[in-house]
Amino acid sequence: MRRLHVLCNPVAGGGRGLRALDGVREALRDPALEVTIVRTESATHAALAAREAAEAGGEVVAFGGDGMARIVAHAIRGTDASLGVLPGGRGNDLAAVLGLGRDPVAACEVVREGRRRSIDLAEADDAHGVRGATFLGVASIGLESEVARIAERAPRIGGQATYAGAMVLGLLRWRSARFALRVDGEALELPGFLAGAANSGRFGGGMRIAPDAALDDGLLDLVVVEDLPKWRFLTLAPTVFLGTHVRRPQVHVRRAREVVLDADRSLEVFADGDPLARTPATIRVLPRAISVLAPAT
Structure with missing residues (x-):
């Protein structure tokens, strides 16, 4: 069973992600998935939660803006964990480049069914x-x-x-x-x-x-x-x-x-x-x- 840890920044996009959280929870309901959703309290909290999830063998989903994706990517680099992205911020530029669109609920399909793709960091x-x-x-x-x-x-x-x-x-x-x-x-x-x-x-x-x-x-x-x-x-x-x-x-x-x-x-x-x-x-x-x-x- 795949383990997904969804880290939601509740203030991203003026609370846009938080408002979509129930829809995301429902869209990720799948007997093949064990889903844990965490509302992050700070950048430090998000980084610690991401690292713990990665070291426990889970896949880590950054639900927020580009800053949230950056925090999670930094925390899990060097591990075998994959990064998932749900657009919930203002810009959502990484989500756009990856072809995810702007709707976090619709993007859950990629988290459920998408392929692993290796990309560069800087x-x-x-x-x-x-x-x-x-x-x-x-x-x-x-x-x-x-x-x-x-x-x-x-x-x-x-x-x-x-x-x-x-x-x-x-x-x-x-x-x-x-x-x-x-x-x-x-x-x-x-x-x-x-x-x-x-x-x-x-x-x-x-x-x-x-x-x-x-x-x-x-x-x-x-x-x-x-x-x-x-x-x-x-x-x-x-x-x-x-x-x-x-x-x-x-x-x-x-x-x-x-x-x-x-x-x-x-x-x-x-x-x-x-x-x-x-x-x-x-x-x-x-x-x-x-x-x-x-x-x-």
Whole structure:
């Protein structure tokens, strides 16, 4: 019998996941499954519960947003446990990349019937004591650091609406930074708005920052947006939702196994909606480091 441990973040998405919890419980009712549902009380509680479940031989399902998936992935990496994802947050970018949609009850079918798929993780070290901080999506510095901080404190409404408002406010506050990057050891310096090392390629509730990134190619996609007038950046921003921004001459994309993110001032590195490290930070890919429950087709 398969053992599933569903870890539900009750405050994710303004309580969206919690409201769907009864439906999830019913959708996972199956004589072949032993299901345990835990309402997590904090990130620490979620990590401990995930690790205990993995070490007991269970599969661990992150029911919440991208931050919850990141916490669970970090906790179970190095074990034989698979990661399941039920979208219950604002952005749900990982769920979208995996093809799960936005309905957590419908996504239960993948948890019940899906196949195990090996995917890459990424991790960050910094000069301030962070070691091996795991993420699944995009680690970025620059304007996105400001935008993510604003979005994190915003009312728990829809992902794209939150990020659109945070983008405008963040842009008003932003002053240009000079990035000092290393891409597989090669130095790259330029003034810019944003530099992001992408594993899954999507963040901010649908922004396709690295449209060609793949979760299982063993590489990071580094995307750098050069400095340009703020009004021109505003014309560029909507194209990120389509992934067509990478055609602009001010946007550079490189692939690498390791990227160092740094700048002329200290910046937070945000990943999966949360602060992960501070510059200078080294980001590296961990090929096929975890298995996830993904759609069968």
